[in-house]
Amino acid sequence: MVVGVMGAMPEEIEPIIGRLENVQKHEVAGNTYYTALYGSIDLVIAYSKIGKVFSALTAATMIEKFGVQKMLFSGVAGAINPELKIGDLIAATKLCQHDLDITAFGHPYGFVPEGKVFVEANPRLLEIAADVARKLGVKLKQGVIATGDQFVASLERKSWIGETFNADALEMEGASVAVVCDALNVPFFILRAISDAADMDAGFDFDTFLQSSALKSAEFIFAMLDEL
Numbered sequence: 296m297v298v299g300v301m302g303a304m305p306e307e308i309e310p311i312i313g314r315l316e317n318v319q320k321h322e323v324a325g326n327t328y329y330t331a332l333y334g335s336i337d338l339v340i341a342y343s344k345i346g347k348v349f350s351a352l353t354a355a356t357m358i359e360k361f362g363v364q365k366m367l368f369s370g371v372a373g374a375i376n377p378e379l380k381i382g383d384l385i386a387a388t389k390l391c392q393h394d395l396d397i398t399a400f401g402h403p404y405g406f407v408p409e410g411k412v413f414v415e416a417n418p419r420l421l422e423i424a425a426d427v428a429r430k431l432g433v434k435l436k437q438g439v440i441a442t443g444d445q446f447v448a449s450l451e452r453k454s455w456i457g458e459t460f461n462a463d464a465l466e467m468e469g470a471s472v473a474v475v476c477d478a479l480n481v482p483f484f485i486l487r488a489i490s491d492a493a494d495m496d497a498g499f500d501f502d503t504f505l506q507s508s509a510l511k512s513a514e515f516i517f518a519m520l521d522e523l
């Protein structure tokens with residue numbers, strides 16, 4: 296089985312690469328893809344670079360060029376739901392694009408014709424994640440993740456996103472990966488560890504907790520791989 300593990304930033308996949316042996320590097324479309332065997336799984340790992348466009352390119356490349364059959368995303372996110380604290384894990388049940396806006400034509404936020412506001416993550420992978428969380432004795436929130444091409448550091452913007460989409464967390468890549476995987480019929484699982492609260496302290500908290508939160512997400516992803 297070929298499994299993709301994506302992040303957006305180097306810090307999000309370094310903890311993954313660091314635990315693998317005989318890692319091969321492949322340059323495709325301006326990005327580096329790492330391949331390695333993990334047990335019986337052919338792993339393909341890459342960080343996309345930040346934002347929806349780069350992450351869509353990487354997801355599509357992993358599937359079309361490397362034959363990825365299941366896609367896992369590991370990274371960090373800003374919290375919207377106040378029960379989510381720094382370091383907490385959230386898996387997306389569904390994802391939306393909070394900055395997609397043609398409301399001038401009467402459409403809802405996050406919608407374009409022939410699209411859908413929410414893309415649902417794979418239920419089986421979410422079940423596996425819930426089992427892994429129980430085995431590890433870690434808390435795993437399952438909820439709505441909103442994606443947009445902006446680093447959110449304002450209570451006003453964060454609250455608007457939370458109210459408009461009933462979102463629990465926000466980031467910049469999950470929904471674009473979801474759209475690509477959904478269109479290409481590849482089951483996907485988006486996991487994020489909270490690095491900040493998307494408020495006025497977000498920039499400082501993000502810099503402080505990126506590494507430790509990225510590691511928490513990566514460690515959970517490894518535990519997931521053992522159950523695939």
Ligand SMILES: Nc1ncnc2c(CN3C[C@H](CCSCCOCCO)[C@@H](O)C3)c[nH]c12
Pocket residue numbers: 303304344345346370371372373445446447448465466467468490491492493494497501
């Ligand atoms: N509050 C927030 N708003 C939006 N997204 C997030 C995320 C999730 N990831 C982190 C990263 C932030 C890119 S800006 C920092 C770049 O620094 C690069 C060095 O200058 C991008 O890949 C999305 C964590 N907190 C967030």
